Amino acid sequence: MSADSTTNGTNQSWGGRFSEPTDAFVARFTASVNFDRRLAFHDIQGSVAHATMLARVGVLSDAERDAIVEGLTEIRGEIERGEFQWSVALEDVHMNIEARLTDKIGITGKKLHTGRSRNDQVATDIRLFLRDEIDQVAAELGRLRHGLIELADREADTIMPGFTHLQTAQPVTFGHHLLAWQEMLARDHERLLDCRKRVNVMPLGAAALAGTTYPIDRHVTAELLGFERPAENSLDAVSDRDFAIEFTAFASLLLMHLSRMSEELVLWTSAQFDFIDLPDRFCTGSSIMPQKKNPDV
Template sequence: MDIIVRREAFLYTVRNLPNSVLHKAMSENKTPSTAAEKPWTGRFTEPTDAFVEAFTASVEFDQRMYKHDIAGSRAHARMLTHVGVLTADECNAILNGLDEVEAEIHNGEFQWSISLEDVHMNIEKRLTDKIGDAGKKLHTGRSRNDQVATDVRLYLRDEIDTIAAELKRLQGNIIELAEREHDTIMPGFTHLQTAQPITFGHHMLAWNEMLQRDGERLMDCRKRVNTMPLGSAALAGTTYPIDREFTAKELGFERICQNSLDAVSDRDFVIEFTSFASLLMMHMSRFSE
């Protein structure tokens, strides 16, 4: 909830930016953040324009996936240790550091920075500030491209389970009502005109049938969501001796994405979920008539 509140605050800020920060930034073309703060500045010789920085940042909305980003990092660190890329000490430092960062975010003490772009860099920077060089090694054999795809899938998998439970609660209440009113008579309609008498229980169970199919679609969608892109790195895989089965097991993924190019780029699983959601809302909208 506090994330939503902060997001509202951010949107409010952005709407007011043309009169303050953005206007100033656009005229001066200087950044409020120092170039050294960003871990990917090596290739760049000039600081980022402040407007562009705010325009391209995603941290104000992707921070809601912080738990899943940290879960992915924990699994990745354990896998790197398992294959000998990280030492046990480095791994422990990373895991303990991530616990602290997670607690800070949970308690609302974490300072999110737009100049760090996204949830991944904000967390990694904080981790590195806490534990030093081990924090910089966490990203070995990984890219934000496969990291974010993994975060979205982990996040969506959790939300699907919450939604499935709530859908079942709705169905349970509908079925209970149908049982209670199994012999209550009401008009049945065709073309908006009274056609034949029906029972109210029968009418309610019609909605339940639609919601049942929606639930089946959701669980089918979950199978494809629950597939792991991590290990695909930026696009082509990685030169490190990673063990994707190990990471998948750690994260509870049923399957592993079989092609790195596909894994980092396609979002069909999100579209599939929104198509489930569209059908559900279409049914609930009819139900609302």
């Protein structure tokens, strides 16, 4: 054992066959808690639903369920107040929360992991997190589209040149141009909502890869967490990340469209076009050229 090794076991959840604790460097190198702690509230949400389901099927007593739910609620409060002590030695957000729960309520905290693995737990947390993010992005997209439509209606008769290759082509209206932006965002919005359908499938219950012998009810958990349905195949449930790639594809297209809109605003504020004037609070200046007003935000 190296001098830099840990001196006490920290990975009791998987270290049963190991004869020495994880080296401290390895623990730091493989830990994900510094970034996956953002899943904390979704991890607690999934755990509350899992404990509720385990009590319904008789794996946990009502008293055990109540102790777990109360403990998780208190931990959520600690995280919200910034009082929770995160430990790299505990690897990730899931083990940090489970360890704290066991500290608070004793061995009953260990029973929370009955019938699940970190594999299906992680996959579920990511889906819960991404589903909430999608809902926020969708709401903002809807707000932006609504604003563009309102502005287009007000500017329906405002004449402006249409361009091809930055050369004046045919006359259009400003309202018509704004509705072209709206059409781009409408496609993005539709893609996002379609992506959400594939995000909203629950992997919990697949355990490590082949399910569990405990008499769990995945439909109960899916309902509690607002998933449309449980995943059909346990192997695919824990390995699928298609939905995340699909979201990044949507995000790439959306950002391309927003960039296009932004670049047109930049052109329109230039002296060569002089179509619009942005408020000073959204622009910057130059230290050497005081006449400049840069639309770089």
